[in-house]
Amino acid sequence: MNSDGRLITRGLTKVYSGSGSRRAIDQITMDMPTHGILAFIGRNGAGKTTLVRILATQLEPTSGSATIDGLDVMLDARELRKRIAIVPQEARTVAWMSPKQTVLSYLMWRGFDYSEAKEMAVEALARVGIDQYRDKLNRTLSGGTKRKVLVATVLASEADIVFLDEPTTGLDPISRRDLWNYLSNLGRERFTILTTHYLEEAEQLADRISILDRGRLVGTGTLEELRSLVKYRYSIRLQQETQLLVTANGELAKARDGSVQLLTTEDEAFRLSKDLFEKGYRFSISPVTLDDIFFHLANREDEPQP
């Protein structure tokens, strides 16, 4: 079911009317294969949802273009909508319906007959492991089960491009990991675009990751490709800046909350950690993770401010 085309954006920009000149997304240019899982990561307000809403044909960009498998999100929206499905950010199951009714009605909106939709709904709910709740009212279900109902709606559909905007936000760690299994399977079957601010989630699930910061794309690629954006393999983090880090070999980044991170070589990391320990600093040291890459790319001091 995977598409074999590309997701291509060129200078995609969105300025909301009434927000002055603030750009929700700014000159986003990317070219990605449309298979597997693509994760957009970034802080709140980074532009993830705006980008997803434009790609899912819900929002007009101010300028720039975007195509998915050659279909323009503005010009070919009608065709594209036959192939996409979305679970929006903060989507909720309708309280007065059951999971089966939720999935069934969504499929009918996609044009399926009642009897066909009913069968597909039952099958999809079984696939996400909530078959036993299919006739209960949504309002009686747990948060994790409600979220699975929403995932089942897109899973049941014929869409081969699926958008999930922060699908696990607000879930407890166990429910989140439980949902990861279904999302991982979904990504094997269809091109799945998900947004998250859980870096661990992107690291676990995504085949490719795009990092957004203040509306700009600051890094994109596979985890390995993103790792190569930072030439050092070790990370040291402190709550405040110290001269020891400033004078060390490596790349120093400072966050808006005052905390600092040094990406450095293995030898330098161990030398510094010894010095920091002796001077009584509280710090953490680890091999570079997505978390570090994100921290580093999103907090580069030379990053132009919008």
Added chain:
Amino acid sequence: MMVQVKRTLNQIIAGILVNSIYEMKNYPIVLINTVLSPLSFLILIVFVSRGSLLGDAIVGGFIMSMFSNGIALQGDLSHLKNDFKLQEMVVSSPASAGAYVTGMAISELIYSSPALAVLVALAILYLHGTLIQGLLFCGVLATMFLTSIALGFTLATMSSDIVQSFAFSRLISTLFSTLPPVYYPITLIPHPFQYLAYLSPTTYAAQIAQNALGYLPISAHTAALDWAVLLSVTMVLFLIAVKKARWREA
């Protein structure tokens, strides 16, 4: 062509299922509210007039019922869009805006069907008219339905949360169905206030319906003028609704 018609029909049915059938089936308590709303005024007017305004009140019940559909539509569209994000899911699907809104509008009719059933029973018992009068009355009700749906849809595009949506509902309900002479003849209102009553489209609908069924004598000229105003208001509201409607946000 047939496949597309069938798909569109399924999309309309989806709206009906979500916004009326499932709600009525899973929350039967809502049926009591749909029956009581248009009938409460009817009962009040009949008691106060000692039965002399029974016919006007039944006519008013029908008009109120039709107009309430638009008020309910604006609340429901807003609720499903802002609180459940359902509309966003439907936008990113093959469903068209027309099929979505048509399904939702019909669902409001179905939702008010218990009240309409009671009113039809009362009409059969107490209203007597010719086939032409009946058709004219149905024409007024259909126009009232379209007016309220266009108004409801336009307001739904403006409300961004449930509090705003409820405020709109209460305001429209008071201005267009509680205050105007819908359940009684306009002649019962003191003269200066009659001008204010004519600001509401429901006044024209009630006047035409009351006249058609023989409860309010008005000249043919006035009846024609009432129709002209009612149809113009409906058309203007539809134009605004079409202009305001944005399936994809700007």
